[in-house]
Amino acid sequence: MKYFKNLVKPYVLWSSVMIIIPLFVMLLYAVTNSGNSLVNIQFTFENFKRFAEPVYLNVFVKSLKLGIITVAICLVVGYTLAYIIAQFKERTQTVLILLVTIPMWINMLLRTYAWISILSDNGIINTFLEKLGLSPISMMYTDFAVMIGQICDFLPYMIIPIHTSLSKMDKSYTEAAYDLGANPVQTFFKVTFKLSIPGVLNGVIMVFLLSISTFVIPKLLGGGQYVLMGNLIENQFISVGDWNFGSAISILLASIILLAIRWMKKIDTGENSQK
Amino acid sequence: MKKLAKLSKGLYVALCFAFFYIPIFVTMLFSFNSSKSLTKFTGFSLKWYIELIENSEIMSAVWVSVSVAVLATAISTVLGTITAIGLSKNRKLIREWITNINNIPIMNPEIVTAIGLMLLFSAMKIEKGYLTMLLAHISFCTPYVITSVYPKVRSLDPSIANAAMDLGATPWQALTKVVVPMIKPGIIAGVLLAFTMSFDDFVISYFVSGNGVMNISIIVYNMTKRTNPTINALSTIVILVIFIAVLVVNIIPLLKRKRAVANEKSN
Numbered sequence: 001m002k003y004f005k006n007l008v009k010p011y012v013l014w015s016s017v018m019i020i021i022p023l024f025v026m027l028l029y030a031v032t033n034s035g036n037s038l039v040n041i042q043f044t045f046e047n048f049k050r051f052a053e054p055v056y057l058n059v060f061v062k063s064l065k066l067g068i069i070t071v072a073i074c075l076v077v078g079y080t081l082a083y084i085i086a087q088f089k090e091r092t093q094t095v096l097i098l099l100v101t102i103p104m105w106i107n108m109l110l111r112t113y114a115w116i117s118i119l120s121d122n123g124i125i126n127t128f129l130e131k132l133g134l135s136p137i138s139m140m141y142t143d144f145a146v147m148i149g150q151i152c153d154f155l156p157y158m159i160i161p162i163h164t165s166l167s168k169m170d171k172s173y174t175e176a177a178y179d180l181g182a183n184p185v186q187t188f189f190k191v192t193f194k195l196s197i198p199g200v201l202n203g204v205i206m207v208f209l210l211s212i213s214t215f216v217i218p219k220l221l222g223g224g225q226y227v228l229m230g231n232l233i234e235n236q237f238i239s240v241g242d243w244n245f246g247s248a249i250s251i252l253l254a255s256i257i258l259l260a261i262r263w264m265k266k267i268d269t270g271e272n273s274q275k
Numbered sequence: 276m277k278k279l280a281k282l283s284k285g286l287y288v289a290l291c292f293a294f295f296y297i298p299i300f301v302t303m304l305f306s307f308n309s310s311k312s313l314t315k316f317t318g319f320s321l322k323w324y325i326e327l328i329e330n331s332e333i334m335s336a337v338w339v340s341v342s343v344a345v346l347a348t349a350i351s352t353v354l355g356t357i358t359a360i361g362l363s364k365n366r367k368l369i370r371e372w373i374t375n376i377n378n379i380p381i382m383n384p385e386i387v388t389a390i391g392l393m394l395l396f397s398a399m400k401i402e403k404g405y406l407t408m409l410l411a412h413i414s415f416c417t418p419y420v421i422t423s424v425y426p427k428v429r430s431l432d433p434s435i436a437n438a439a440m441d442l443g444a445t446p447w448q449a450l451t452k453v454v455v456p457m458i459k460p461g462i463i464a465g466v467l468l469a470f471t472m473s474f475d476d477f478v479i480s481y482f483v484s485g486n487g488v489m490n491i492s493i494i495v496y497n498m499t500k501r502t503n504p505t506i507n508a509l510s511t512i513v514i515l516v517i518f519i520a521v522l523v524v525n526i527i528p529l530l531k532r533k534r535a536v537a538n539e540k541s542n
């Protein structure tokens with residue numbers, strides 16, 4: 001068997017160069033200033049401190065708020081859909097889940113772009129309202145537009161894991177709950193929902209990760225003035241050219257996600273130990 | 276009462292799917308519009324498709340997307356598969372260490388991975404362009420190949436390759452004639468995942484490419500500043516290709532199963 005042992009070696013080398021070193025380079029940029037040449041490098045925490053300025057802190061709070069709202073809406077809408085799908089016959093379920101997955105395979109940029117012609121001031125919704133004799137609503141470049149784009153793009157990531165854990169569930173648990181006198185509401189919250197928590201956590205992590213780091217959706221649907229964490233990073237690298245500050249924000253973003261994952265895992269194991 | 280519940284469930288499912296598919300449908304519809312408007316349908320025409328084919332910038336972006344996706348898929352599939360096979364033969368410590376590293380690009384936000392690679396290429400003084408895009412794509416596709424192949428390798432009987440070699444097969448033969456055919460479903464899943472990930476990628480390509488090298492996503496991003504139905508024509512083609520690919524991949528196993536069942540019955 002030792003013949004195949006060495007097969008991992010190319011990837012060990014590859015992942016060191018392409019995964020580990022980039023993280024160190026990023027860290028190096030984050031803790032130095034004007035480090036484009038190695039000669040006059042200086043270590044500093046200035047880049048992280050700068051993030052505490054109100055302008056940037058506001059961006060952070062806004063991203064976090066939008067992320068949490070998106071996750072909450074996706075959870076309610078997605079759970080309901082997954083729950084309904086899980087009650088269909090098995091063959092119908094396969095078809096419906098396939099229909100949920102197809103949009104995930106299509107380029108997110110193209111799907112977001114499509115919303116522009118629906119939501120814009122003389123877009124499809126407003127043309128429709130006009131025909132009904134109602135006054136048009138300005139929807140583009142608002143929180144609403146960004147939220148619609150995010151929910152449409154990320155909802156499948158919530159539905160799939162929840163559906164997986166719901167369809168794996170043994171039906172006899174809910175039947176037992178009914179037999180023991182629980183009403184439908186009790187059965188749902190005390191049995192069904194509890195058993196689907198692993199799927200819920202997976203979905204919540206995925207949607208939160210995607211929504212807090214996106215920069216395409218706010219740019220296309222929120223306009224140039226709409227800045228979230230992702231846009232802030234993009235600006236530092238593409239237009240401002242402050243790679244040090246940009247790296248510091250990237251590291252902060254990665255740490256937030258890491259903490260969120262840790263926290264979610266803790267909830268998961270906490271739930272399991274209770275049982 | 277039961278009927279009402281059933282009706283409202285059906286309505287809810289329909290509304291959700293409308294939410295997913297209306298944008299896609301609208302994009303496709305307006306690619307056939309005869310005027311430049313993206314809101315009023317004035318008549319059927321194929322002029323945006325003709326404009327698309329005549330636009331050399333877009334056609335070269337299509338070529339970049341396809342060729343990068345094919346190359347990145349081929350390389351990351353080979354790299355990922357041999358890593359997954361080798362992984363199962365190593366000590367637990369090494370195994371965990373590599374799987375943890377492998378999870379970094381999967382769990383990290385795309386933009387962070389993109390920035391890291393961009394900084395790496397600039398530190399190594401590799402000029403941004405086609406090569407950097409290809410390297411980056413291999414780098415983010417391989418972890419997905421490993422995660423889809425590795426579970427299949429683990430479910431294999433570890434003595435199976437030994438048996439082949441005891442019977443006189445060379446290690447290479449044992450690998451290609453015994454191990455690989457047995458983990459084929461995992462490899463196929465990996466290929467699909469890698470190809471679509473690479474073909475659809477925007478964020479990483481956007482940061483690591485330059486010097487006029489653009490894939491479909493980058494060109495769409497640059498063109499969205501003005502209304503341009505040529506993008507709709509391009510979207511329609513991309514959507515149809517992906518739609519058919521996903522459908523075929525999901526339907527083939529169903530048909531095979533059906534045939535197997537039919538064969539059993541006739542026997």
